[in-house]
Amino acid sequence: MKKGELLYRGKAKSVYRTDVPQELVVEFRDDITAFDGGKKANLAEKGMLNARVSAFFFTLLEKAKIRTHYLGMIDPATMRVRTLTMIPLEVIVRNVAAGSLVKRYPFREGQPLDPPILVIDYKDDARHDPMINDEIILALGLVTAAELQEIKQKALSVNRVLGDHLQGKGITLVDFKLEFGKDGLGNVTVGDEISMDSMRLWDARSGQSMDKDVYRFDKGDVMEAYRRVAERITGNAGGRSR
Ligand SMILES: Nc1ncnc2c1ncn2[C@@H]1O[C@H](COP(=O)(O)OP(=O)(O)O)[C@@H](O)[C@H]1O
Ligand SMILES: [Mg+2]
Structure with missing residues (x-):
């Protein structure tokens, strides 16, 4: 597996071609951004921890028969993935009210959402990722109606798998974002990352944040939080992290 030409450098990850067209390499960098890129930092070992947690969750999803792009690790911050044609949607599942949901609508922070709320944003930094709906998605021709249903159903299945694992570790899965893509055969596949970013x-007992909110809202030592939660999720303290 050879790391080839840089295909795309995003806010936190870099994607490279390889010697096989069906495979890419994703490097999880130490860059962290928030508020539309308005706040930026570089935090040593952050990329490695997000890569480790992502690899762990992708493996958990594969075991549950949910197709992901994950193929393996090359080094602690570098992942082999299937090449996908990404669908420019951020598929968000919310189990507890927080963040933009509380800012935009009259929910109380921490209010349980049962059944979970599924929200889809249009992934477009220049447009600030506006919330989108089924009609707009179909009118833009981003996916077919059947693919949209499949995406929603998969997002809710991912929510159950992640939520169950995290609950067992004393962690509340408040919300998360997925990105989907299609492989060469048109299979709808979970791509990108599933990480603290x-x-x-939230810690189930104390309610303390253990994710990017620690960075967004200066709630404490970001890397200390990332290290602790990665260890709780994966059961791996990691070589360089202790
Ligand atoms: N399997 C894949 N195939 C192709 N592109 C992917 C795959 N997984 C993720 N991507 C894309 O790679 C980029 C990852 O870099 P990131 O720093 O998260 O970018 P962004 O700033 O656009 O969110 C994203 O644009 C994401 O959609
Ligand atoms: Mg991204």
């Missing part, structure tokens, strides 16, 4: 995780 893309989830809201």
Whole structure:
């Protein structure tokens, strides 16, 4: 497996071609951003921890027969993945009211949402990722109606698998974001990452944040929080993390 040309450098990850067209390499960088890129930092070992947690969750999803892009690790911060044509949607599942939901609508922070709320944003930094709906998605031709139903159903299945695992570790899965893509055969596949940058995780007892909110709202030592939650999720303290 050869790491080839840089295909895309995003806010927190870099995607490279390989010697096989069906496979890419994703490097989880130490960059962290918030508020539409308005707040930025570089935190040593953050990429490695997010890569480890993502790999763990992708493996858990594969065991539950949910197709992901994950193929394996090359080094602690670098993942082999299936090449996907990404669908520009951020598929968000919310189990507890927090963040933009509380800011925009009259929910109380911490209010349980049962059944979970599924929200879809249009992934477009220049447009600030506006919330989108089924009609707009179909009118834009982003996916077919059948694919949209499949995406929603898969997001809710992912929610159950992640939520069950996290609950067993004393962690509340408040909300998370998924990105889907299609492989060469058109299979709807979970891509991107499932990490502390893309989830809201609260300690079930204390309610303390253990995710990017620690960075967004200066709630404490970000890397200390990331290290602790990664260890709780994966049961792995990691080589360089102790
Ligand atoms: N399997 C994949 N195939 C192709 N592109 C992918 C795959 N998984 C994730 N991506 C894309 O790679 C980029 C990851 O980098 P990231 O720093 O998260 O970017 P962004 O700033 O756009 O969110 C994202 O644009 C994401 O949609
Ligand atoms: Mg991203």
